[in-house]
Amino acid sequence: MTVDQVRTVPAAPSTRTRLTRVLLGRDAAITALLVAVVLVASLTVDNFSTATTWYFLFLDVFPILLIALPMTLLVIAAQIDLSVASMLGLSSVLVGALYENGWPLAVAALVALVVGAVGGALNGFLVTVVGLPSLAVTIGTLALFRGLAVGILGTRAVTGFPSGAQDLVSAHFAGTGIPVVMALFVVLALAFGVVLHATPTGRLVYAAGLNAEAARFAGGRVGRLTFWLFVASGVMSALAGVYWTLRYGSARGDNAVGLELSVVAAVLVGGVSIFGGRGALPGVVVGVLLIGALRSALRLADVSSDVINVVTGVLLIATVVGPGLVARARGAARRPGTRPSAGAPG
Amino acid sequence: MVVNRFTILKGEAMAESDDEPGPTSSHPGASADAAPATPAAPLGPAAPLGPAAPLGPSTRTPAPTLVVRGLVKHFGPVVALARAELEVRPGEIHALVGENGAGKSTLVKLLAGVYQPTAGQMLLDGAPLEPRTPADARDAGVAVIYQEPTLFPDLSVAENVFMGRLLTGRGGLVSRKAMRERTRELLATLGVEIDPDRPALGLSIADQQLVEIVKAVSLDAKLLVMDEPTAALSGVEVDRLFAVARQLRDRGAAVVFISHRFDEIFALSDRITVMRDGEHVSTQDTAATDTATIVRQMVGRAVDTMFPRTERTPGAVVLEVQGLTRAGTFEGVDLHVRAGEILGIAGLVGSGRSEVVRAVFGIDRYDSGTVRVDGRVLAQDGPEQAMRHGLALVPEDRRRQGLHTDLSVARNVALTLRRRLSRGGILTSGAEYRVAHEWAATLQVKARDLDAVAGTLSGGNQQKVVLAKWLSTTPRVLLIDEPTRGIDVGTKAEVHRLLDRLAGDGVAVVMISSELPEVLGMSDRVLVMHEGRVTAVLDRADADPETVMSAATGTVRSAVA
Known part of the structure; x- marks a missing residue:
């Protein structure tokens, strides 16, 4: 092989090389985009750079952030959970119905989380044991969970939750626009981030998403992993349901209808490949914030919601398609760097 | 009996050691010792395409269908093809050989319009061939049959x-x-x-290839390129493919045939072009050369021992399998292997040999029978359990089972070790790089760095990554299925040396191979399977090609030792 760059003993890339790769990577690009949107909006949109704006922005994206954490792992493992918003609704309804019947709010919330785990386990069972594709399974449970939610409360709404709990959910750190609940998110995000990026389980998530068979040959219990990812997704969705109930003071069967698509969109904007195996948690968090900030800025600028949806859709397509186009444009010039043995297996 | 890939043709045994029984003796004049007697220079009367020889239509031979002159392909700083020369005449099967990374596939992709050359010229029937896309190439009359067709x-x-x-x-x-x-x-x-x-x-892969060939014929392709078509075929299928290739040749087509199997090259081709490091080395008539010469030209040196084998005294039985049965796949399989011993498993494709090791390793379930490691029964609880007991399996299908082609070299090597490398549940890249570096150095993996994506390496280097991935678990039983499939001759010898060394270190090795010389050359004992049953267990001294082949085809059923 006539390749001057190929060393006989490949070494770990230098810290500088690795840093360069991170800085040229997708996470860096999406972060730069977020910074740009925030800067431009701060300069051009009145009231954007205020604590109030950020306060509501965080409260609005909080459920998406919560659900995006397990969704990121699922999509990287080449699975998907579309039942999350329905589980959120079911959880909300359970909290409302139980509270209405005199259960303490904390116990009602705990029951909702357990039901979330059970619902997630149902998804996991159908996918890993029965062997159905997760897309089909979770479209089914999307209807199932929503049906249960609406069946329990009908078109009623339960309101009148204790103000202490509601105040806690909407409290913010003194002097800032940052809601207290964001602290919970930071803890959870760190936990999911560590699992995905710095544990054996995380390595298996990527390996399973790229090639489940090879992952199995390498001793990975792919089925078990997938099952628990669905359970985590159910629990986080239920937690988002508890939040939703208290944040809006209303438990309804149709809470958060369609939110699953916002979550999946944010995960894709955040750089996760829908085909699995690629992506990172920081990118997804930035992706959620990017969409939230953009929509918030456009709303403040009095742009109609139809236009906002169009802009969000274009952003999704651009961020998903963009990297591919860039890679193609760089084309042959870049290929040698990543393909030292272009002649393989010749 | 059909001629299949087990057939040993001239020179195949060239590099086996002198104490080798069987194949060497039946093919004299092909040992490494004889090599210096052959002219070392690639040029000769039978080599019209020396590096310096000008190319062009000769007056005696028909005008060539394909002429490739000084073809160069750079990928940025990487030179994939330095100066390729090739001339293929109508009515000729022209073998293109070279180690992995020699540039064969790049040349094929240039012909097929997948890449465009940096410099140089391609002529098809005298007209410039400059395909911008695969469709261009097809319209111009170039048909390429890949190893795995995509119908x-x-x-x-x-x-x-x-x-x-x-x-x-x-x-x-x-x-x-x-x-x-x-x-x-x-x-x-x-x-x-x-x-x-x-x-x-x-359709089987073989049939899919034939459909592709029919497609090429229906397009009146002038040039048919077959890029390692036989790698995934069984013996009978190879015969059928060769019959079709010969027919096309007799009808005047120009056929380029790429293979790593010397028996096939010598059985099929009229001329051979050798490439090395992206350059043309030689072109010669097949009848006027032999394997040793070709190998030397491919690697640029003599490969002295293809099957190194140190004398060893096997230790205690490490792996013992009794009465292993999976309905419809294999039945009543007994085998054992001792520490420091290499047990070769021979058999035709579909004989159940891969299925047995898969079941032993816990990938598939078995219906009855027991697997014991060090006398203790190994429960059927998946590969993870098997790995805990010191088993490792290098699977047969590298790209689907052995490797994550989209992951980096480091991540691939460390995947099997991910739990052992973690401290307090945390796994750092640093730990992965360390173990990957160590094994990449031991096995001499060639890659840009440890972040290089495994799928971009050459076949031989990919196989080394798979080996590193499993050897890093320090197995006591190494199950290895087709250790050298689709890798070049130099790497092949390295893998063989490695297996010998592992056995010397006391590892019990179970090696499945479709290549009979490999089985005979490497094994201490040979177990032969036919239709899911063990039909023979032979000591090294008794294992000769005829005995193994007859057991593998079920024609003779010798006593199970």
């Missing part, structure tokens, strides 16, 4: 043949009948029995 699974064979130019009948509607008839004719002329109406889904 449309839901379309019929006939529709696949005529894809992109469906035949129409009355009213401009697609005429299935016309396509069916035409395909039937084409299949018949090639002597191939495939139903034109059946869907492509479920």
Whole structure:
């Protein structure tokens, strides 16, 4: 092989090389985009750079952030959970119905989380044991969970939750626009981030998403992993349901209808490949914030919601398609760097 | 008996050591010692294409169908093809050989319009061939049969043949009948029995390749390039493919054939072009050369011992399998292997050999029987359990089972060790790099760095990554399925040396191989399977090609030792 760059003993890339790769990577690009949107909006949109704006922005994206954490792992493992918003609704309804019947709010919330785990386990069972594709399974449970939610409360709404709990959910750190609940998110995000990026389980998530068979040959219990990812997704969705109930003071069967698509969109904007195996948690968090900030800025600028949806859709397509186009444009010039043995297996 | 890949042709045994029984003795004059007697220079009367020789149509031979002159392909700083030369005449099967990374595949991709050359010239029937896309190349008359064809699974064979130019009948509607008839004719002329109406889904790889060839014939391709077509075929299928290739040659087509199997190259080709490091080394008549010469030209040195074997005294039985049965796949399989011993498993494709090791390793379940490691029963609880007991399996299908082609070298190597490398549940890249570096150094993996994506390495280097991935677990039993499939001759010898060294270190090795010389050359004992049953267990001294082949084909059933 006539390749001057190929060393006989490949070494770990230098810290500088690795840093360069991170800085040229997708996470860096999406972060730069977020910074740009925030800067431009701060300069051009009145009231954007205020604590109030950020306060509501965080409260609005909080459920998406919560659900995006397990969704990121699922999509990287080449699975998907579309039942999350329905589980959120079911959880909300359970909290409302139980509270209405005199259960303490904390116990009602705990029951909702357990039901979330059970619902997630149902998804996991159908996918890993029965062997159905997760897309089909979770479209089914999307209807199932929503049906249960609406069946329990009908078109009623339960309101009148204790103000202490509601105040806690909407409290913010003194002097800032940052809601207290964001602290919970930071803890959870760190936990999911560590699992995905710095544990054996995380390595298996990527390996399973790229090639489940090879992952199995390498001793990975792919089925078990997938099952628990669905359970985590159910629990986080239920937690988002508890939040939703208290944040809006209303438990309804149709809470958060369609939110699953916002979550999946944010995960894709955040750089996760829908085909699995690629992506990172920081990118997804930035992706959620990017969409939230953009929509918030456009709303403040009095742009109609139809236009906002169009802009969000274009952003999704651009961020998903963009990297591919860039890679193609760089084309042959870049290929040698990543393909030292272009002649393989010749 | 059909000639299949077990057949040892001239020179195949060239590099086996002198104490080798069997193959060497039946093929004299091909040992490494004889090599210096052969002219070392690639040029000779039979080599019209020396590096310095000007190319062009000769007055005596027919004008070449394909002429490649000084072809260069750079990928940025990487030179994949430095100066390729190739001349293929009509009515000729021309073998293209070289180690992995020699540039064969790059040359094929240039011919096929997948890449465009940096410099140089390609002429097809005297006219410049400058395909910008695979479609251009096809229209110009170049057809490429890849190792794994990509047919449309839901379309019929006939529709696949005529894809992109469906035949129409009355009213401009697609005429299935016309396509069916035409395909039937084409299949018949090639002597191939495939139903034109059946869907492509479920066709064997061999049949899919034949459909691709029919497609090429229907397009009146002038040049047919077959890029390692036999790597995934069984013996009978190889014979059928060769029969079709010969027919095409006799009808005047120019055929380029790429293979790592010398028996096939010598059985099929008229001339051989050797490439090394992206450059043309030599072109010679097949009849006027031998394997040793070709190998030396490929690697640029003599490969002295293809099958190194140190004398060893096997220790205690480490792995013992009794009465292993999986309905319809294998039945009553008994085997054992001792520490420091290499047990070779021979058998035709489909004999159940891979399935047995898969079951032992816990990938598939078995219905009855026991697997013992060090006398203790190994429960059926998946590969993780097997790994805990010191087993490792290097699987047969590298790209699907052995490797994560989209992950980096480091991540691949460390995947099997991910739990052992973690401290307090945390796994750092640093730990992965350390272990990957150590094993990449031991096995001399060639890659840009440890972040290089495994799928971009050459076949031999990919196999080294798979080996590193499993050897890093320090197994006591190494199950290895087709250790050298699709890798170049230099790496092959390295893998063999490695297996010998592992056995010397006391590892119990179970090696499955379709290449008989490999089984005979490397094993202390040879176990032969036929239709899911063990038909022979032979000591090294008793294992000769005839005995193994007859046991593998079920013609003789010798006593199980």
